[in-house]
Amino acid sequence: MTDLLEGFRLVLQGDVLIAILASAVYGLVVGSLPGLSATMATALLVPVTFYLSPIAAVATIITASAMAIFSGDIPGCLLRIPGTPASAAYTDEAYAMTRKGQAEMALGTGLWFSAVGGIAGTLALLVMAPALAEVALNFSSFEYFWLAVLGLMCATLVARSSPVKAIASMLLGLLFSCIGMENPAGTPRFTFGMTDLLGGIEPLPALVGVFAVSQVMRALAEAEPPPLPRRRFGSIMAGQWALTKKYPKPMMRGNIVGIIIGVLPGAGADMAAWVSYAMSKRFSKEPEKFGTGHPEGLVESGASNNASLASGWVPALLFGIPGDTITAIAIGVLYMKGLNPGPTLFTERASSMYALYIIFILANLIMIPLGIVMIRIAATVLRAPRASIMPVILLLCAVGAFATGNNLFAVMLVAFFGTLGYVMERNGYPVAALVLGIVMGSMVEQSFVTSLIKSDNSLLPFFERPISAVLAVVTLGALLWPVAAWLMRRLRARRPAAIAAAHRP
Amino acid sequence: MDPISRLSRRGILGAAAGLATAGTLARPGLAQPRYPSRPLQMIVPWGAGGGTDATARIIAALLEKELGQPVNVVNRTGGSGVVGHSAIAMANPDGYSIGIITVEIAMMHWQGLTELTYANYTPLGLMNRDAPGVQVSASSPYKDIKALAEGIKNSPPGKLKASGTGQGGIWHLALVGWLQAMGLKPDHVRWVPSNGAAPGMQDLVAGGIDIVPCSIPEARAMLDAGRARSLAIMAPQRDPQFPDIPTLKESLGVDYQTAVWRGIGAPLKLPAEQAATLTAALQRVYKSNEYSEFMKSRGFGMDWADGAGFGKVMAETDASMGEAMRAAGLAKA
Amino acid sequence: MPAAREGNRALQLSDRITGLCLVALGGAAVYGATQQPGVPGQDVGPSVFPMVIGLGLIGCGALVALRVGRSFEAPDEVVPPEPGEAMAAPPRFAEWRAFLPPLLLVFYMLAVDTLGFLLVAAAITLVVCLTLGARLRLALPLAVLAPIGIHAVFVRLLRVPLPDGLLTLPW
Structure with a gap:
């Protein structure tokens, strides 16, 4: 109890509160710019943390990353340009709502359920950190392999186009992930002798290309659409309460899935959002409404990706294992500030731990008012003439891609993926599946090859280990289910047709 | 302590300095201003947020104080470090472009990834060196390095597995070098490639592999958590930050040592006077309290060498890495 | 879609x-x-x-x-068609105009180091803006303000080293 009070005392310092507020605004702005990711927002904060007290330093990282993940939804919803790979899963859904004139509603959903998910994730961190960490430690490459395959299958569930084309897009993404030398063999593959390709294709330039650049391309190819209908909402939050009461189950499922996936190192917010959106569609009573501007999927995946953000700190705090790129940066800051990760952090420095929890909750709470202001400001983009928005987006694409590594080659990649994404969309190939393939590719290959090396080329451990076996059953079930459903539908459809044919004179 | 206003304040200071420079340049005929007269840039070949990035940023911040000019850190990523290392080598040798060079420079050209070697730089100073430890899981049957060495020798080739970097990465080569020093074949312990030391340590604790020969700061959290043990360090002497871990030589009688290092370098043909200024400033940075505090907090090993000394370290590493990579069949060149 | x-x-x-x-x-x-x-x-x-x-x-x-x-x-x-989509006929050669943005990005990559960010960005803004049918009254101010705004955010706030080239801002 004294630790808790001490935690409050640590957080309620002037410098900590100012750090939280300033990094919240910073995270919201950076995350909302197309082409800049939450990871980059966090990385750019590191030099600033040199000058801050330990708690204030960690507070800036926590707050900025939570804000940036939420505000990555903003360009996705308004312009169909997801700010982070995590929002790519449900960008089409949110944009469909915008086209129905419900942009503020869609963004409000993202905001409210992000905050709910973030707080749920924090509570999980508070109550079950050691237990969750044990789960993470029991995940070996065998389990990761099935998890990665399961993630890839979400591509077919999420897409509204032909599953064959969705799988083709995903395979294309996997093929791009083969480029470079970051493969288990460590040999340069498909680099065509280009030094810039040695490091492989980063998801961010691909994301910016297939969504943002191809959006500008589409604008140039098509006549200006009439202005979107605009309905003014009295309160962004009032509708959210109704949604919370309408979809309590998807919300809880999103929280739980997010927490579990977040705890696993290597599978972060990106995957949580994809899996949750796919699950939401699978278990929904109205799956046919998905993709047409239906908030149910947004509820579940919005909760999920922010929940995973908080629980991603569990392996980081207990064992110094980063759950994703953001916590990798955070671990460096923790060490630098003398808050060395490890179980002793939870026992000997309990007050600092409580301070971290309080910051998490605080960050998710101030997200709501600041987010509302941000939504109101950002929504003006919808009323601005297209001719003034598109050039700015194109510039942001170029500069954002360049900024990831100060390398002009990334600008080239963005141009390439823009063209590819445009042609793919024209022909009914979902680009989100391509991004998923690029994000997940190295995990699939890495986990498969290292598993085989470890098992001396035996496939048995993929099915023998308990968690692995469960995941295998789930994966294979999900893989075979649509095929079985399709066959059954075919059979049923054929029978009435045959009867009708028999009755024809 | 508002981070944004701090950033912009530093920006304004930098801009003011830049304006002052523009003013001096506009008046020809005056004596050459004392070096450095405008901001420097420090190129980092690795991404923002990592260990190298953090080291570069603290050096840059302290160097700024020593030189009286802003030192801007620029991450030039891509090509697994090749792009950034080339950018340092090909920058203008005017003393305003320096960079942090990492041990990969001694490995990349052997793999045939680039023509670039340590000889393409003017070395300015070695700032950090970390030796790998030999880590096993807390539940491992091997309680000390002798038992592990016996276990390795008595196991059939390929039975034991080790991990911690990708195939042909620095820790893989450390393992190969150690095995060879014990008179074993380089693939007697099988290498399981991983995306860095942290996933390797996780797999060690999860029971997937037997050994992780990564640097001790990378293993530190698991050691502190009591989930893993470090049996020995591949260094000439014990690490003052981890005095309980014996060296390979004292515990096993095998005199093998290797390390990762980071140092500051500049392009070739840097004027000697500017090199001397930079080396002197770097030495003061190295000796400062802030630097040693930072390195201690991150668990990074301190090691200093001046320009010539750093050049020697690079040459030695280059030779030993080449040897290990040829032995493991990883060298192309 | x-x-x-x-x-x-x-x-x-x-x-x-x-x-x-x-x-x-x-x-x-x-x-x-x-x-x-x-x-x-x-x-x-x-x-x-x-x-x-x-x-x-x-x-x-x-x-x-x-x-x-x-x-x-x-x-x-x-998926419902975009409201009113049928009315407005797309401009001629519209499909091929779509390839302008990637070409502009290639231009950015080739020219930014010599001309500098501000000039290249202004040129790109102007071209896209005019192609989208805006009048000069909108395009010109935008071509001046957008590059300066982006330069301010990225160079001052995020400290991304955008090349100065021929034109340096006075701050």
Whole structure:
């Protein structure tokens, strides 16, 4: 109890509160710019943390990353340009709502359920950190392999186009992930002798290309659409309460899935959002409404990706294992500030731990008012003439891609993926599946090859280990289910047709 | 302590300095201003947020104080470090472009990834060196390095597995070098490639592999958590930050040592006077309290060498890495 | 997203063509995979993964070309068309104008180091803005303000080193 009070005392310092507020605004702005990711927002904060007290330093990282993940939804919803790979899963859904004139509603959903998910994730961190960490430690490459395959299958569930084309897009993404030398063999593959390709294709330039650049391309190819209908909402939050009461189950499922996936190192917010959106569609009573501007999927995946953000700190705090790129940066800051990760952090420095929890909750709470202001400001983009928005987006694409590594080659990649994404969309190939393939590719290959090396080329451990076996059953079930459903539908459809044919004179 | 206003304040200071420079340049005929007269840039070949990035940023911040000019850190990523290392080598040798060079420079050209070697730089100073430890899981049957060495020798080739970097990465080569020093074949312990030391340590604790020969700061959290043990360090002497871990030589009688290092370098043909200024400033940075505090907090090993000394370290590493990579069949060149 | 748009057929390829493209790409991936060297100490080399993907692409491409799985595409039509879409006819050559943005990005890459960010960004803004049918009264101020604004955010706040080139801001 004294630790808790001490935690409050640590957080309620002037410098900590100012750090939280300033990094919240910073995270919201950076995350909302197309082409800049939450990871980059966090990385750019590191030099600033040199000058801050330990708690204030960690507070800036926590707050900025939570804000940036939420505000990555903003360009996705308004312009169909997801700010982070995590929002790519449900960008089409949110944009469909915008086209129905419900942009503020869609963004409000993202905001409210992000905050709910973030707080749920924090509570999980508070109550079950050691237990969750044990789960993470029991995940070996065998389990990761099935998890990665399961993630890839979400591509077919999420897409509204032909599953064959969705799988083709995903395979294309996997093929791009083969480029470079970051493969288990460590040999340069498909680099065509280009030094810039040695490091492989980063998801961010691909994301910016297939969504943002191809959006500008589409604008140039098509006549200006009439202005979107605009309905003014009295309160962004009032509708959210109704949604919370309408979809309590998807919300809880999103929280739980997010927490579990977040705890696993290597599978972060990106995957949580994809899996949750796919699950939401699978278990929904109205799956046919998905993709047409239906908030149910947004509820579940919005909760999920922010929940995973908080629980991603569990392996980081207990064992110094980063759950994703953001916590990798955070671990460096923790060490630098003398808050060395490890179980002793939870026992000997309990007050600092409580301070971290309080910051998490605080960050998710101030997200709501600041987010509302941000939504109101950002929504003006919808009323601005297209001719003034598109050039700015194109510039942001170029500069954002360049900024990831100060390398002009990334600008080239963005141009390439823009063209590819445009042609793919024209022909009914979902680009989100391509991004998923690029994000997940190295995990699939890495986990498969290292598993085989470890098992001396035996496939048995993929099915023998308990968690692995469960995941295998789930994966294979999900893989075979649509095929079985399709066959059954075919059979049923054929029978009435045959009867009708028999009755024809 | 508002981070944004701090950033912009530093920006304004930098801009003011830049304006002052523009003013001096506009008046020809005056004596050459004392070096450095405008901001420097420090190129980092690795991404923002990592260990190298953090080291570069603290050096840059302290160097700024020593030189009286802003030192801007620029991450030039891509090509697994090749792009950034080339950018340092090909920058203008005017003393305003320096960079942090990492041990990969001694490995990349052997793999045939680039023509670039340590000889393409003017070395300015070695700032950090970390030796790998030999880590096993807390539940491992091997309680000390002798038992592990016996276990390795008595196991059939390929039975034991080790991990911690990708195939042909620095820790893989450390393992190969150690095995060879014990008179074993380089693939007697099988290498399981991983995306860095942290996933390797996780797999060690999860029971997937037997050994992780990564640097001790990378293993530190698991050691502190009591989930893993470090049996020995591949260094000439014990690490003052981890005095309980014996060296390979004292515990096993095998005199093998290797390390990762980071140092500051500049392009070739840097004027000697500017090199001397930079080396002197770097030495003061190295000796400062802030630097040693930072390195201690991150668990990074301190090691200093001046320009010539750093050049020697690079040459030695280059030779030993080449040897290990040829032995493991990883060298192309 | 619905692909078919009246009058914009230039890049709307038939499933047969895109399917065959995928088959060809898959074939190239398989060929590329067989060219990968073996790795000492590893039985599953760098060739296996691209090989599997290549075979998968060949399979998917064949299915697309044979129009299997079209029945699943039916829900696509559920997406309501953009309101009022039918009224406005797209400008002529519109489809080919779509390739302007990637070309401008290539121009950015080639020119930014010599001309500097501000000039290149102003040129790109002006071109896109005018192509979208804006008047000079909007395009010119935007071409001045947008680059300066972005420069301010990225260089001052995020400390990204955008090249100065010919034109340096006075701060």
